[in-house]
Amino acid sequence: MSLSSLPPLSPMTILIVVLVLVLISLQQIRWSPLDTRRLLRAPVILLIGAVYLARDALNGTAGWSLHPMDLVLLVVEVLLALGGGLLMGRLSETKEVGGGVMMRLRPVGLVVWFGYFGVRIGTEVLAHGLHLVLSSSTPLLLVMIAVVKGVQAAVMLQSSALATASLRTA
Numbered sequence: 001m002s003l004s005s006l007p008p009l010s011p012m013t014i015l016i017v018v019l020v021l022v023l024i025s026l027q028q029i030r031w032s033p034l035d036t037r038r039l040l041r042a043p044v045i046l047l048i049g050a051v052y053l054a055r056d057a058l059n060g061t062a063g064w065s066l067h068p069m070d071l072v073l074l075v076v077e078v079l080l081a082l083g084g085g086l087l088m089g090r091l092s093e094t095k096e097v098g099g100g101v102m103m104r105l106r107p108v109g110l111v112v113w114f115g116y117f118g119v120r121i122g123t124e125v126l127a128h129g130l131h132l133v134l135s136s137s138t139p140l141l142l143v144m145i146a147v148v149k150g151v152q153a154a155v156m157l158q159s160s161a162l163a164t165a166s167l168r169t170a
Contacts, residue, residue: 025113028105034094034160039153046146054139066134073123073135081147084116088148089155101160105152116148 032038091109095102105113120141127135134140 021114021117025110028113029107029110031095031102031104034101034103034156036153036157039156040150043146043150043153046142046149050139050142050146053142054137067130067132069130070127070132070134073127073132074140077120077123077135077140077144078147080116080119081144082151084112085148085151086155087112088152089159092152092156092159094156094160103156103160113148120144 088105088109091106091112092103093106124136124141
């Protein structure tokens, strides 16, 4: 199986993905305890899934080649993922409650979250139209979502550490 032989997404798969994104989004805007392991779990799982899918897809594809436009789109997507994660992290808020720290993504952060997916779908359509195998692959999608969520987690952890330190010195 090669990356280009992966089947297109069915309407049911798209519906399931949208449902999962809505559930994740609702979870992100609710106050919940700040937990480093929980914040990093999604990016790690997504990266493991990406490696697994890429390994399966690239197994035995010695003739597979990388198009220069793949690299251009890859750089653009990495920059967008980094920017989206940074912005989502900055749009998250933390508060101290009963000696613990609570966190949530502000509702405006969902605009960034869904905006990122809109842009990602646009680059996917462009890549597919240009017959770019890497840029239109599922493993790359999973890596980019992992980057967004990982950067968001890092920013949230850093801001909560700074907030907690300033509360202790006050």
